[in-house]
Amino acid sequence: MKDENKAIDDAVDPSRRAFMGVAAGVTAAVVAPGVLLHAVSAAPRSEAVTADVRWGLLIDTAKCVDGCSACVTACDQENGLDLQSKPEGQPPLKWESQKAAWIRKVKLQDNQTGRVTTLPMMCQHCEHPPCVDVCPTGASFKRADGIVMVDRHLCIGCRYCMMACPYKARSFIHEEMHGQLTAVPRGKGCVESCNLCVHRRDFGEPSTACVDACAAEGHQAIVFGDLKDPASPISQLLKEMPSRQIREDLSLNTGVRYSGV
Amino acid sequence: MAFLTNFYVFLFYFAALVLVTGLIFKIAQYTMTPAPLKIPTTPAPTTTHGVVLRMTREVVLFESLFRGNKWTWIFGWMFHFGLLLVTLRHLRYFMEPVWFPIQLVQPFGIYGGMAMIVGLGGLWARRFLVDRVRYISSPSDHLILALLILIGCSGLLMKFVFHTDVVEIKAFFLGLYSYDIQPLPADPLLLLHLFLVAVLMIVFPYSKLLHAPGLFFSPTRNQADNPREVRHLAPWAKQLEQK
């Protein structure tokens, strides 16, 4: 039986390797640019993450542009959120309130001064995350490197974490999913939220999708980095400019900071 | 390996033969023996329809036992219900394609297995702890419990600790239908499990396990309470009449 299986289709084989991103045969070179970039530069992590780093974002609302939503689109693409489709028969407005969103654009007006600010909101990666405290199964957890995420193998879909999150950062998958990305599995009945592009973290990439997109748009409103490393750009910037956490009163020590609100 | 496989092939053909012929013989014997008098334990249903309902309650809920002894009922029911689930789950080894309800029952079968062990444990404990039950227990009563517990534990160990090759097992049993011998994985736990199962099959028609068919033939439970309306006469009693 084995022998039969050995009869492989030679023509297919090399290109299949290309997807693996291991070998760079002739075909692979042709296919390469789009596909391989990401994979080749990746050095998959082989040791457990440690608390030596703490990932965070700094958002300079002054640079964030009204009308721009590049970061949102990028996140949707990166994490396959745009693969969600409205179930047939669901009114669009209701669907809006039900589909998952990891990052959203918010426009604020100060009641006193009338000043308008726009900023992106995502999971704030709290140091003392209420969502983790309340989760009955421990599915909601904080990785050693500060990323707060949901282990969807444990999540029972109780939505208590959503009740607890002060930032409405979490979404529940209300419908069946198809065509998920390999890197971002997703399925009905679990809760999820921004995980600071965790697959990028583990493959050693330098930034997140939203940061890249903002930079690509030329706004540079979001900076990603290690909050524990005093030399990292984010730490430098935080030292330079005044910033704050949203809902500071809750003392959650968020990993996402805002300046200019 | 080949020897093992052949041994088990023989064992299961033999066990199945004993089980089936033994049961058929016993059931035929029960069917053929008349119940000359109406002896339902009253209050009893007065119609056949009612008898079916009563019997269903006895078989499914162990109603009389519930009234008789709550502890025994809890453990006994746990064991039997667990056994039922386990049996349903096991049907996957014997059919291809697997029926949809059997697919659905798979995960519950595992809990059934655990419930079965707990139930059996409770039943066994009672044979030591309650003096009256200790008095009526003979070695065979203990052995059957031990046998079932061993079967259950070996099964659960296979499920949770020492996995075996389920697919090959299924191939083995499907092969038995068409005398097409497939190798049996030589995992010791599996061999133990299967050996004990064969023993169970062999003793079934010759032991108190006959209670399962017996219940259906018990006149105190399966008769309708209508002696004044319908004259009930056994064949041998009819002969007396002609004298």
Next chain:
Amino acid sequence: VQTVQAEDVKRYVVEGSRAAGLESCVEPTERMRRQHMEFIKHQRIATVHEGIRTEKYSLSGCVDCHISYDQERVPRPINDPDQFCGACHAFAAIDLNCFDCHAAVPNGARLDATAIAAHRAAGVGPLVQSRRDGEDR
């Protein structure tokens, strides 16, 4: 529904998959047949909680190696009842819900327009596009 005769239940490795051309799985086959669920379950904890991505038991690794393709070179979802995971699990009546969430075909990041054009030019268009699980087909 596929009826498997007793003699051909032995191997599930699908023709046309990369595995079909290899000697053995990431562990000896006998071991894989008994233990694969333990391996991947262990892997998933390591990956999700500790960020370890190099272990050999990655689920996406299984999919990559065991996936097969139809005539159009489009990969067939691995949990289809006639595919590697799906066939065996249907035979053994084990619910395989991993692919509720996980991609059942290799499905990498999205390509941009230029890359797609390049692939077309190279004649591997359908193959590559299909990585979106038919999304762009």
Next chain:
Amino acid sequence: MKRIVYREWRIPPARYWGILGILAAVAGTAVLAFGYMEHTGHWVTGMNNSVVWGTPHVFAVFLIIAASGALNIASIGTVFHKPIYKPLGRLSGLLAVALLMGGLLVLVMDLGRPERLIVAMTHYNFSSIFAWNIFLYTGFMVIVIAYLWTMADRQGGPFNHPVGILAFLWRLALTTGTGAIFGFLVARQAYDAAILAPMFVIMSFAYGLAVFMLVLMFTFRDEGRPIGPKIMRRLKNLLGVFVAGVLYFTLVYHLTNLYGAKHDDLEHWLLLSGGIYTFLFWIGWVLIGGLLPLGILYHPELSKDRNWIVAACALVILGGLATLYVIIIGSQAYPIQMFPGQTILESGFLDGVNGQPGPYNPTIPEVLLGLGGVAVASIITVVGVRVLQFLPESLADDVVPIDEETLSEEAFAKPA
């Protein structure tokens, strides 16, 4: 003291199976509703990413706290030495278990991944009050069953009092725990109140007693067993006290919220401009669940009429559901205040743009699921009283024990 005789509920089989059939039908539709929600996903419900807990949770929480309240009757008898309540103890225990089962079932059926229930039972996060509640609930079940045993079995007699006390304490912990599910949600303003936990306790007393009285009166009337005016008067007065208690805590709750300026806006919204929530607060919570029943229960004439007492109990239950609707759903609908002093003009998500509440409209499957929980609780109760000796044969005045605070211990040593 006369021995109290307990007897199975011996209504005619046709009626018994009829009742069971109806209940099973309700439970069956709930199963269908569950299957539907489970199969299609939660998008068919009214729940969304802003209002994440909906109607099923209203029913579930109601049933759970009513469970704890139902046990109150047994506690009064055992722990507080009011012998007049002793004959009611068994039914009280049974109802507690039944209601809890019903409530939990609804909760489980609403999970996004109900098939992972086993995960919830094998993985615990002990910083989660939810995880603690799993222990509180299962523990409650075990303790109440033990408690029932001490009430029903002669050998259990000596343990009756200690187990009763344990059950009593456990019950308080359980209601507090249920209340704390909300109490710990610092994110949501409405829940940010220490008074919530005691308020849940008094609510549980009221709802549990109302359910208990309805069941008691129904089962007794159906089989023609007598309930004397003495015990009826006691029960209805007790209900009155609890209902008044709920109203009192409501008042305090809103006063403290108004006092702390930080919740002004919330109070304004809820009490005046919250639309359906304002309506449910005033009409459901305050009027139907509070003032009307109080009026009936303390009315010199009406309060003597059994039908009016039934009506009062029903109103308390309806009002209770409204109360929980306001507490659970209203508080989610009210937008989270993330940016004090700022108004949200636009958002990619329902963030309370211009202070809008989150959208939520209950759908039929949700309601069916909730009713299914009620049906399951009823089925357990009906089957329970039918097959076991839960109901006293009579509660006529000459049978129920005299209620003397000072009755000697001996009276309790031998439970009937």
Next chain:
Amino acid sequence: MAKATFVVPELTQYTEVPAVTSGAMAHSLPFVSKPEFQEPLGFPGELVDDWQAKAIDKMDDLLGKYRSLRVYLDSCVKCGACTDKCHYYLGTSDPKNMPVGRQDLMRKVYRRYFTLAGRFFPKLVGAEDFTKEVLDDWYSYFHQCSQCRRCSVFCPYGIDTAEISMAAREIMDSIGVGQKYCNEIIAKVYKIGNNLGLPGPALADTLEGLEEDVFDDTGVKVRFPIDEEGAEILLVTPSADFFAEPHVDGLIGYGKVFHEAGISWTLSSHASEAANFGMFIGSYENMRRVSQRIREAAIKLKVKRIIFGECGHAWRVAYSFLNTLAGPWDFLDPRYPVPQHICEFTHDLIQRGKLTFDKSENDDKVLTYHDSCNVARASRMGDVPGGQFDIPRDIIRAVCNHFYDMDEDTIRDRTFCCGGGGGLLTDDLMELRVKGAKPRLDALNNVIQEKGVTHMAAICAICKTQFSKVLPYYGMEMDQIISLHQLVGDAIVLTPGPDDDAEDDDLDDEDDLNEE
């Protein structure tokens, strides 16, 4: 109080399950039957030579005839649910009095001779040869079962130890080991027509006396006819009703009810016994022979209906077996079930408002009711299951003001046997009878203490005899047990018949004379 050669147990508030005491009742056995009582029944006079082989043959024969026996011997799983259900175990703590213990006496023999496992591995399954010791055990313990069927209620397979006891007694009879009490009585029935051996003329005398007594009491002429051809109803009642207290008060009650119903009735001297002891010895043939007498009497007297008086075992045979043993009854009035119980008859009249009662006549009593086991668990009254519980209670409530049930677990189909049923109502078994009555009397004592009950009504001749005998052992009065129809008779308001006046005058005259 009767003097006892054994320790009478203390009544307790609840019947506790005693710890097992092996052999506690091994000494208890009834007198062995003499050849003269054996032979009329068709049994050998004394133990036959090859008794062992004969017994096994007989067992084989019965296994082929009775499915109950076969299934029950196979099915028991030793679950133990029945172990604490038998009143004899509860009263004596002898494990062989646990129903399953009793069955095992036969089961071990069955296994030894009829099953593979028992033939090859006797030790393993507890099989034993049928030795003399085993036979002695049989004789002792199968005469410690009152065939009350309480065990069968709780057994998950409905295993009825009574069936096994009957089979065992039949096997023993067939090898010449019979019990004197039963077999002597059956012989008497064949010879004379009733258990007590009261010949026809004596009966007629007694009944005449009764008529006079009733007339003296009430001033109404209530008839107690015997052997009256063409009567509507044939009443078959236990012979104890003819003279013994409290039975006879029941008979008076029946007479008054018939009188009020205005339906003609008669007793029969040929079938002057309702109880059928053939059942106790498990002998289908003898049971049939006894039953046939009723058929013969009914045909001879040309009655249209048959009604049975108060007797538990009699009612079982009548209700459940009579149609089988002596049917078909197509010559009787098809509008009425055959046979009917006197309670069904009375109840029906009450329902239709045909009877008037003065309940206060019974105000001196606070009642409870003992469900006789063979009525409760082996037969029925009325047309719905459970009628045998409700009909007697309805009657009591209709004629008395004060009625309380005993503990729920000891009434209805869970009722405890009086301790004297099943052919054990003989003085040679007094110890067993006293001890076996304990569970019932515990419950009775409870309602006496708590509700002030003074009397217990019953509808079984054996119960009444047994209680009047054993109540004194426990410090109660023998007259605390009464017939249900005594209550009816006491409360019933009689309508004077057409011929009463004349005699009334006579009576007045007599009275006048007496006064003077």
